[in-house]
Amino acid sequence: MTTNGANTNGFNHDNDDPLRILLFAESFPSFTSGITRRFKEIIRRLAKRKHHIHVITGCKNAKLWLEGNDYLQEYVTFSILSSTDFTNKIDCACPFLFPNPAIYFSIRNFSPDVIHIVEQTPAAMLCGAFAKSLNIPIVWSSHTNIDFYLSTYIRSYAVNLTRRIYKYIRLKHLIYSSINLTVSQDFADYMEHTGIPRPVLVWKTGVDSELFNPIRRSSSMRYRMFGTLNSFTREQMDSITLFLCVGRISPEKNFQFLSLVLDRIPDQTFLCIIGDGPYRHMLEPLFPVDRVHFFGYLGGEELASAYASADYFIYASVSETFGQVYLEAMASGTPVVAAEGGQLKEFFINSEHGYLWEPDNIDSAEQAIRLAMKNRGYLSIKARQQALKHSWDSAAEQLNNVYYDAMKKTKSTKNEKNFFVTLCRLFYYGLNWAICILLALIFMAPFVKVSSPTSSTTISCRNKQRINSTKTCFSS
16 A cells, blocks of 8 residues: 555555555466466456556557456556567567666556566566665565576576576575565475575465366367368267367477377377467477367367367476466366376376376376276366366465565665665665676576577478487477
């Protein structure tokens, strides 16, 4: 809450008082990811509590999300700043916001009670430096395991160096936070192990169990999921076991492993891949067209219908910190068959909600799929029951309390309104940020792999007989 334009830093607040919350989130609708889906659901619920939310983002059409919703239009505002993306470079299609002094003026103009920063990009860390300079409570949430991604996007000989530099930069900024959040206990433990101040809290997740629901199973959607290049009859499409995979098509999602899996499971199976990305053209030649359909992007009710119309959800990625897609499949009554990873520990029981395989073990994957295909009915019921335990209302309630707790942990000082003191703090924290960015430019940026998805490597990937070398192909 603000008083005469100045934030109160948590004093004189009850947990029912409306807050002024500034959210720094470079990726926001219409960009599609688990992170943006989370914040769409959370912001709706925070606005219903009459919190005023100002979003700093690089998504140029973010305001379209408010259209037709009166309470969102009343309580949610935006600063849309200059950004770019790496769609044709590193498959990072989300907006990449340039570090910009306008972030500071957005903070001052909105005068928030608390600032929620998402991830640790250069602009996000600059936002953290500004917030610390102004002594505004910071809640920092980490959703992406960048340490894992470095092995995909950094040249192999420099991975260890860049990982150490990144951990140092992350630590230098996350110590500014009143509260650090992440989305799984596994990742929270890892962050604490790397020096992030304890405790790193696990922010609950949820799923819209009304949208993602078995009742949305549809024959017409199921037939669409087989594509138009095949001449299956409706009877055949009803009887063939239909697997579904949903996600951004990028190297770390390990789609190429699924092409190996198809060679090991019965012919009367079909895979539909929903999602898109610049690496799609490299992946498509790896799959037989008579057993796989690349659907492209789907959202909303159509996506929910696709989940419910499949027989199983299959996923080979182990890079997720949580993985919203698992819960969406489970809520739809679609059992999960996936690579085992820490992201599933929060909600998934092997042989109850589906089956897991040992990552990159083709024999283990084959066994998991064959076991799942024997017992779909039981798995479907249990998966739906488990998903119903995870609600966005609970996740929003938790975050609401986190904001108040962050404000209580941030002590106000009598000098915080002094212009000279603020200027000194800006210089100090700004200098720390600049040093970290310089380290990244010297010791990380030169080793980033930026091969275009339409490069000549596509040709070598087209040869199915060389499929075992696809990981080399992706990293070339």
